[in-house]
Amino acid sequence: xxLQKLFLILLFFINSVLFAYPNYSEAIKEKQIYPLGKKIYxxxxxxxxPLDYKSFEAVREAINQEKNCKSLQVKYKxxxxxxxxxxxxxxxxxxxxxxxxxxxxxxKCPICGMFLYKYPRWVSMLEYGNGKKLYFDGVKDLLKYxxxxxxxxxxxxxxxxxxxxxxxxxxxxxxxxxxxxxxMGNELIAFKDRKSAQNFLLDHKGKKIIRLxxxxxxxxxxxxx
Amino acid sequence: MTKINFYLLEYAYAYIIRNxxxxxxxITVFTLLVALLSTVFFxxxxxxxxxxxxIEYKPDIIVEAYKAGVRSSVDxxxxxxxxxxxxxxxxxxxxxxxxxxxxxxxxFYLYGVAPFEEVSDPFIKNxxxxxxxxxxxxxxxxxxxxxxxxxxxxxxxxxxxxxxxFKKLYIKNYFNIKxxxxxxxxxxxxxxxxxxxxxxxxxxxxxxxxxxxxxxELDFIASKIRLMLPNVKVISKNDLNVSYxxxxxxxxxxxxSLFIISIFTFFIIIYDKANGLSSEEKREIGILxxxxxxxxxVLHAKFYEAALISFxxxxxxxxxxxxxxxxxxxxxxxxxxxxxxLLDIHxxxxxxxxxxxxxxxxxxxxxxxxxxxxxxxxxxxxxLDADEVMR
Numbered sequence: 001x002x003l004q005k006l007f008l009i010l011l012f013f014i015n016s017v018l019f020a021y022p023n024y025s026e027a028i029k030e031k032q033i034y035p036l037g038k039k040i041y042x043x044x045x046x047x048x049x050p051l052d053y054k055s056f057e058a059v060r061e062a063i064n065q066e067k068n069c070k071s072l073q074v075k076y077k078x079x080x081x082x083x084x085x086x087x088x089x090x091x092x093x094x095x096x097x098x099x100x101x102x103x104x105x106x107x108k109c110p111i112c113g114m115f116l117y118k119y120p121r122w123v124s125m126l127e128y129g130n131g132k133k134l135y136f137d138g139v140k141d142l143l144k145y146x147x148x149x150x151x152x153x154x155x156x157x158x159x160x161x162x163x164x165x166x167x168x169x170x171x172x173x174x175x176x177x178x179x180x181x182x183x184m185g186n187e188l189i190a191f192k193d194r195k196s197a198q199n200f201l202l203d204h205k206g207k208k209i210i211r212l213x214x215x216x217x218x219x220x221x222x223x224x225x
Numbered sequence: 226m227t228k229i230n231f232y233l234l235e236y237a238y239a240y241i242i243r244n245x246x247x248x249x250x251x252i253t254v255f256t257l258l259v260a261l262l263s264t265v266f267f268x269x270x271x272x273x274x275x276x277x278x279x280i281e282y283k284p285d286i287i288v289e290a291y292k293a294g295v296r297s298s299v300d301x302x303x304x305x306x307x308x309x310x311x312x313x314x315x316x317x318x319x320x321x322x323x324x325x326x327x328x329x330x331x332x333f334y335l336y337g338v339a340p341f342e343e344v345s346d347p348f349i350k351n352x353x354x355x356x357x358x359x360x361x362x363x364x365x366x367x368x369x370x371x372x373x374x375x376x377x378x379x380x381x382x383x384x385x386x387x388x389x390x391f392k393k394l395y396i397k398n399y400f401n402i403k404x405x406x407x408x409x410x411x412x413x414x415x416x417x418x419x420x421x422x423x424x425x426x427x428x429x430x431x432x433x434x435x436x437x438x439x440x441x442e443l444d445f446i447a448s449k450i451r452l453m454l455p456n457v458k459v460i461s462k463n464d465l466n467v468s469y470x471x472x473x474x475x476x477x478x479x480x481x482s483l484f485i486i487s488i489f490t491f492f493i494i495i496y497d498k499a500n501g502l503s504s505e506e507k508r509e510i511g512i513l514x515x516x517x518x519x520x521x522x523v524l525h526a527k528f529y530e531a532a533l534i535s536f537x538x539x540x541x542x543x544x545x546x547x548x549x550x551x552x553x554x555x556x557x558x559x560x561x562x563x564x565x566x567l568l569d570i571h572x573x574x575x576x577x578x579x580x581x582x583x584x585x586x587x588x589x590x591x592x593x594x595x596x597x598x599x600x601x602x603x604x605x606x607x608x609l610d611a612d613e614v615m616r
Contacts, residue, residue, distance in 0.1 A: 027309045035315060039341045076341065121439060162312045164438040180441070199311045203445065 022078050029082065037083020040076055045069040050089040059085050098157055098166040101125050103135050110134055111141040112184055119183045124158035124169075124190075138182040139174065139190055140223055147217040156212070158190045161200060165192070169212050173197035176223065177207030186223040188215075230525060237529035252538045254494065259542025259591055260549070261487050264558060266583040267550040269477045274578045276469050279407055280462065282346040284434035286313075286447055287460040296458075301428040303454070307435060310453075312446050314438040317342060318430035320419045324384065324412075328376050333369060334410050337419035337430075345436070352400050352413065360421075362397040363414040370399040387424035394418060404576050476561055488590065499598040502606055510606045511614030523607040524600060531599035535592040543584070551577050 053059045060081045063069045101123045103116040124142045126134045136142040156169035174188040191197040197209045241248045290299040320337030344350040383391040402408045437443050447461035
């Protein structure tokens with residue numbers, strides 16, 4: 001009886017050592033592990049369906065069974081498993097995707113009339129419910145327009161300063177008063193999370209982190225002073 | 226002047242033939258001058274173009290470790306630390322190195338490849354697209370294959386490890402370098418094989434390559450890393466641009482002085498010519514006027530004469546420069562750029578690259594100036610009365 005219990009405990013330990021949940025920081029996962037896992041998934045193991053598995057260990061086990069992925073090195077298997085479990089599975093269940101902000105050479109900002117293609121990093125977009133899109137050369141001009149036409153419903157998008165990926169401004173964090181200037185001078189710099197906004201605030205001598213709800217029309221116009 | 230007057234053209238040609246010695250001398254000087262100027266511009270523009278091309282695919286930030294002031298290997302842990310910095314979008318531990326093949330006195334450029342790693346250079350990416358490497362084979366450039374063959378390594382090559390033992394790698398395939406001349410001695414091999422050849426420990430690499438999504442943030446991040454890690458050397462793409470440009474500007478300064486000297490020589494010759502015609506030439510114009518030529522006919526003929534000489538000399542000079550630079554590979558002048566430089570260009574074996582604006586500049590500096598220098602004194606003489614000229 002005791003021997004059986006001991007054996008079970010030992011089995012549990014061996015299992016947990018074999019498929020221990022890898023412990024990486026969020027940044028490393030985002031910048032290194034997921035892209036690596038994605039590439040492995042796309043080139044070798046795209047047969048694995050992320051929704052088939054109940055736990056990380058199950059994913060890991062399935063990778064060991066799959067004939068294409070069996071021969072991979074342990075670190076690649078780990079990356080693949082993490083990608084499938086943490087990224088691919090989540091992606092499947094929630095498919096919200098933001099548009100890519102790309103402007104043509106003739107597009108101008110409706111507020112200041114500047115050509116947009118010269119400042120691709122600062123392009124922001126406003127989308128009406130009926131699909132009509134307007135592009136601006138920065139969050140500041142976008143918000144000016146937004147406050148002038150605030151009765152209608154619309155979606156706002158801009159690029160995250162650090163990653164340059166499109167984010168929705170409804171859940172973005174803005175830093176004002178920093179030493180980074182956009183094409184129209186003082187800007188509201190958008191970030192996808194509070195952590196990166198905080199980091200930017202310290203690095204670039206920003207004054208304040210604000211959300212979209214807290215921004216008033218007066219604040220936007222004050223940036224021009 | 227809508228139509229070419231062939232009678233006048235024939236007259237101009239006959240005039241050139243008649244004054245053979247004088248015109249051959251002018252054509253020689255003109256040709257040499259155009260050739261010299263074109264050579265200068267061909268060499269500088271090609272080298273500059275090559276430099277820009279080489280920088281283009283470099284990583285945004287390179288982090289090299291230093292130990293006692295000497296470059297040493299980088300640890301993987303450093304990469305993890307750097308990836309925590311906001312603004313760095315991705316990074317990897319690069320394994321690269323130069324292997325001295327003493328038997329042939331060449332340096333192979335070894336590039337370590339990890340499976341599934343993102344390669345930024347499209348050329349290497351393209352090669353690796355349909356080749357999978359393991360730790361006992363490699364892909365080599367055509368030149369390397371040729372060199373290895375000369376040393377009787379047909380199927381494999383023995384690299385000598387730091388401890389003196391051999392690392393045998395089979396030649397899996399070879400590739401053409403096409404226009405990427407910097408990859409002439411490139412060998413692509415697995416990272417683990419490269420570690421073995423150069424004696425790197427596991428988790429060690431040659432340098433760390435980082436990419437930054439927002440290029441406005443590049444310099445800030447570079448200086449942040451410098452503050453964070455006192456023992457590393459951080460090279461951002463902007464720094465690289467500046468240092469290449471500095472070196473290049475120094476070299477082309479030597480060229481510029483050459484250019485100024487030759488331009489001045491040319492203008493002295495032109496000035497001398499524009500100052501007056503010989504008495505014989507004056508008399509010829511006088512005779513032409515006496516037998517009934519109008520002023521415009523004389524100028525017409527003179528224009529044809531100057532145009533024939535200058536176009537002919539320009540074309541020949543341009544061709545000579547082209548042959549000298551791109552076919553003979555710039556034997557003496559090319560050396561100025563071929564010293565121990567940042568780009569590791571040791572022979573002037575670059576791609577043909579012509580910048581039209583410079584060719585146009587040389588054309589405008591020589592041909593119209595010469596034509597004007599011929600026309601103005603002739604016009605001065607032609608407007609006088611015939612008897613006055615011949616007297």
